[in-house]
Amino acid sequence: MNKLRLVLDTNVFMVSLAPQYKYHWIYQCLIQEKFELALSNEILTEYHEQIVSRYGIDRTDAQLDYLLLLPNVTLTNPSFLWQLVEHDKDDNKFVDCYFASQSDYIVSNDRHLLGVATDEFPPISVLSYDEFERRYKQELLA
Numbered sequence: 717m718n719k720l721r722l723v724l725d726t727n728v729f730m731v732s733l734a735p736q737y738k739y740h741w742i743y744q745c746l747i748q749e750k751f752e753l754a755l756s757n758e759i760l761t762e763y764h765e766q767i768v769s770r771y772g773i774d775r776t777d778a779q780l781d782y783l784l785l786l787p788n789v790t791l792t793n794p795s796f797l798w799q800l801v802e803h804d805k806d807d808n809k810f811v812d813c814y815f816a817s818q819s820d821y822i823v824s825n826d827r828h829l830l831g832v833a834t835d836e837f838p839p840i841s842v843l844s845y846d847e848f849e850r851r852y853k854q855e856l857l858a
Contacts, residue, residue: 719788720852721752723814725807725824726762728845730770733779739845742823745856749788754817756792758809760784792817814840823848 724732724742732743746753755763764780771779783789794816807828814822815838822829822842829842843851 719752721754721819723754723810723819723822725826726766728823730766750856752788754790754792754813754819756813
């Protein structure tokens, strides 16, 4: 079976870094190569900005350098911009990466991203954190 390929919204990624949050199992599964993470330069830049503001520059550089060394992390640069998120244009980077990387899901609690999930063309699958946990936590931690 192919590994699950995901795009993680910045907020989900950020809280997965901290051991005290219930989301930390996602980061643990990532570093154990239980799923693939698709990133674009735009997403990486946003991760960087958010980690710097929360944790400081030294930890950020080390965290992101390590992330990019993982064999299950792929850097994808979308060549087509879908512009499907109307109410928060900044969220389009996750949708564009999702399509360019042929990911299975975007995992997000952002209402703007959850609102673009559709079976119509272009089909896009966005899972809330709770739905992702319900469907995959037990399988990924096995």
